[in-house]
Amino acid sequence: MGIAIRHFDAVVVGAGGAGMRAALQLSEAGLKTAVLSKVFPTRSHTVAAQGGVSASLGNSEPDNWHWHMYDTVKGSDWLGDQDAIEFMCREAPKVVVELEHFGMPFDRNPDGTIYQRPFGGHMSEFGEGKPVRRACAAADRTGHAMLHALYQRNVRANTHFFVEWMALDLIRDAEGRVQGVVAMEMETSEIVVFQAKATLFATGGAGRIFASSTNAFINTGDGLGMAARAGIPLEDMEFWQFHPTGVAGAGVLITEGVRGEGGILRNSSGERFMERYAPNAKDLASRDVVSRAMVSEINEGRGCGPNKDHVLLDITHLDPEVIMSKLPGIREISIKFAGVDPIKAPIPVVPTCHYQMGGIPTNYHGEVVIQGRPVHGFYAAGEVACASVHGANRLGTNSLLDLLVFGKSSANSMIDFIKKQPEDLPELAMADVERSVARVARLDGQTNGVQVHEARAEMQRVMQAHCGVFRFKDMLAEGVDKILEVEKMVAKTEIGDKSKVFNTARIEALELENLIEVAKATMISANARTESRGAHVRDDAPDTPDTPNGRDDKNWLKHTLWFRDGNRLEYKPVNLQPLTVETIKLKARSY
Numbered sequence: 001m002g003i004a005i006r007h008f009d010a011v012v013v014g015a016g017g018a019g020m021r022a023a024l025q026l027s028e029a030g031l032k033t034a035v036l037s038k039v040f041p042t043r044s045h046t047v048a049a050q051g052g053v054s055a056s057l058g059n060s061e062p063d064n065w066h067w068h069m070y071d072t073v074k075g076s077d078w079l080g081d082q083d084a085i086e087f088m089c090r091e092a093p094k095v096v097v098e099l100e101h102f103g104m105p106f107d108r109n110p111d112g113t114i115y116q117r118p119f120g121g122h123m124s125e126f127g128e129g130k131p132v133r134r135a136c137a138a139a140d141r142t143g144h145a146m147l148h149a150l151y152q153r154n155v156r157a158n159t160h161f162f163v164e165w166m167a168l169d170l171i172r173d174a175e176g177r178v179q180g181v182v183a184m185e186m187e188t189s190e191i192v193v194f195q196a197k198a199t200l201f202a203t204g205g206a207g208r209i210f211a212s213s214t215n216a217f218i219n220t221g222d223g224l225g226m227a228a229r230a231g232i233p234l235e236d237m238e239f240w241q242f243h244p245t246g247v248a249g250a251g252v253l254i255t256e257g258v259r260g261e262g263g264i265l266r267n268s269s270g271e272r273f274m275e276r277y278a279p280n281a282k283d284l285a286s287r288d289v290v291s292r293a294m295v296s297e298i299n300e301g302r303g304c305g306p307n308k309d310h311v312l313l314d315i316t317h318l319d320p321e322v323i324m325s326k327l328p329g330i331r332e333i334s335i336k337f338a339g340v341d342p343i344k345a346p347i348p349v350v351p352t353c354h355y356q357m358g359g360i361p362t363n364y365h366g367e368v369v370i371q372g373r374p375v376h377g378f379y380a381a382g383e384v385a386c387a388s389v390h391g392a393n394r395l396g397t398n399s400l401l402d403l404l405v406f407g408k409s410s411a412n413s414m415i416d417f418i419k420k421q422p423e424d425l426p427e428l429a430m431a432d433v434e435r436s437v438a439r440v441a442r443l444d445g446q447t448n449g450v451q452v453h454e455a456r457a458e459m460q461r462v463m464q465a466h467c468g469v470f471r472f473k474d475m476l477a478e479g480v481d482k483i484l485e486v487e488k489m490v491a492k493t494e495i496g497d498k499s500k501v502f503n504t505a506r507i508e509a510l511e512l513e514n515l516i517e518v519a520k521a522t523m524i525s526a527n528a529r530t531e532s533r534g535a536h537v538r539d540d541a542p543d544t545p546d547t548p549n550g551r552d553d554k555n556w557l558k559h560t561l562w563f564r565d566g567n568r569l570e571y572k573p574v575n576l577q578p579l580t581v582e583t584i585k586l587k588a589r590s591y
């Protein structure tokens with residue numbers, strides 16, 4: 001077929017925090033490592049992370065990993081796997097100090113230790129005490145600082161970066177062993193095979209399935225689409241986090257760190273309404289809880305503005321010095337996107353799609369696992385993966401932590417695996433390569449098709465209307481039919497511009513083929529789960545003593561697995577057994 005093949009020990013798809021933390025470990029172990037990214041590495045979405053990275057360093061007040069673990073399990077509404085959660089919370093202080101030694105410019109306390117701020121759902125005394133300062137921060141640009149520190153370290157370690165390369169498909173042989181990826185150089189549209197002993201997906205999130213999202217335009221779920229097409233199931237895709245404070249209209253994120261620094265949410269009468277919904281944690285309750293409270297206020301007529309369609313985030317009572325030093329980026333975003341200087345007036349905000357809790361099923365070693373068995377040569381880490389530490393709802397700052405912990409652990413698993421492989425790579429299995437090439441050829445040959453932007457807009461409308469903050473039985477069922485109709489549109493997309501040089505129309509069409517897989521997985525999994533848990537809340541889930549707040553542990557304490565083939569669903573048990581401590585017992589979740 002005349003396709004060039006490049007050989008590596010390891011190929012990492014994605015240069016965000018997860019991909020770069022993994023690549024650093026691999027390159028420093030002396031392995032020949034390729035990192036592919038659609039954008040320059042430091043432009044990956046991790047750069048936009050504002051608030052912080054969690055670790056129970058206890059720099060300002062007592063804290064420990066047991067409390068962090070408790071909060072994470074509770075935040076997950078008990079859907080998180082407790083072995084993975086224990087592993088992450090125990091590793092946290094180590095990986096954060098390691099990052100500090102890589103050159104991460106954290107803010108400092110007067111005594112020189114890393115500055116930490118409170119964040120939603122992070123409490124002391126196993127949820128009984130007050131909010132605790134656990135989020136390690138570099139002003140409100142933590143992800144930016146982190147990504148640059150990791151990139152520089154990778155340059156030093158001689159990682160091979162392939163910038164503006166888009167991975168198209170995973171390559172598996174007849175036995176299902178993963179051999180690498182098919183990729184396209186965006187500058188030339190040339191298709192090249194990257195063959196490797198081990199392959200890691202670190203492609204980040206897919207928030208672009210929704211109309212309103214805090215996610216970057218490149219967050220199109222490519223890793224999920226590639227995995228689904230290669231027969232790998234997607235786990236817990238019904239769980240999407242809506243961040244409480246997106247700028248109304250624009251969707252741009254205002255970090256929870258604003259509430260960590262003392263910001264307050266108010267309704268049209270100026271009331272601090274979170275006191276009614278979460279008397280203890282108030283504005284620092286978990287994200288799903290705050291988002292639902294905001295939507296309830298708006299739905300009940302207490303929204304602000306001429307259309308009563310948002311609430312206000314108020315920091316006018318804070319010292320302007322604090323705003324300038326701790327939240328400078330937020331002030332800038334607020335002035336640019338909301339036309340409001342938060343020193344003088346409150347910021348209009350609404351809940352906006354922010355984070356996917358689900359993803360490619362892995363264990364805490366970063367190995368992709370199907371039916372209890374690792375897939376030979378395949379790993380995933382970061383937002384694309386489901387370890388599952390976030391369960392039904394992620395706590396703020398636990399994602400940057402997840403990138404560091406599982407980026408590192410997956411790379412360590414890959415190093416062990418690669419050492420055991422024969423020196424020479426096996427013969428390349430061509431079937432998947434041919435399928436991938438045919439997919440691009442279909443697009444180039446399509447006539448009388450559907451415009452990419454039309455199909456994408458329709459998908460985003462359907463997801464937003466049928467699968468949002470609150471979910472309704474009939475709307476979900478209708479949503480399934482509608483999204484399957486959109487799938488037919490996507491199968492017939494056509495691009496007007498067929499040129500080879502930096503053809504962004506072709507890239508967007510290929511991205512849409514990934515987004516639609518994520519949208520289907522989400523809608524079908526959400527329609528099937530008839531309880532309320534974490535971020536997934538249904539109107540028809542009864543609130544009884546056995547099913548508090550609609551959570552039905554008897555029938556639904558299990559992970560969803562969606563298979564692309566026939567839109568089949570399977571379920572697997574939640575791991576309630578931590579590694580070294582007692583299980584965190586199920587109880588109703590309140591803040």
Ligand SMILES: Cc1cc2nc3c(=O)[nH]c(=O)nc-3n(C[C@H](O)[C@H](O)[C@H](O)COP(=O)(O)OP(=O)(O)OC[C@H]3O[C@@H](n4cnc5c(N)ncnc54)[C@H](O)[C@@H]3O)c2cc1C
Pocket residue numbers: 013014015016017018019036037038039041044045046047048049050051052053054142143165166167168202203204205214215216218219222223253255354355381382383384396397398399400401403
């Ligand atoms: C605005 C915002 C603020 C946030 N703030 C915080 C915070 O304060 N604390 C926190 O813990 N979490 C935060 N989060 C969440 C967290 O930042 C993300 O979950 C995390 O950064 C994802 O990292 P990642 O490495 O998995 O992927 P990303 O950083 O999204 O990187 C994905 C990489 O994959 C590449 N890629 C994707 N598809 C392909 C393809 N087909 N071929 C080649 N390359 C590909 C991209 O080019 C990119 O390099 C925030 C998220 C957002 C959107």
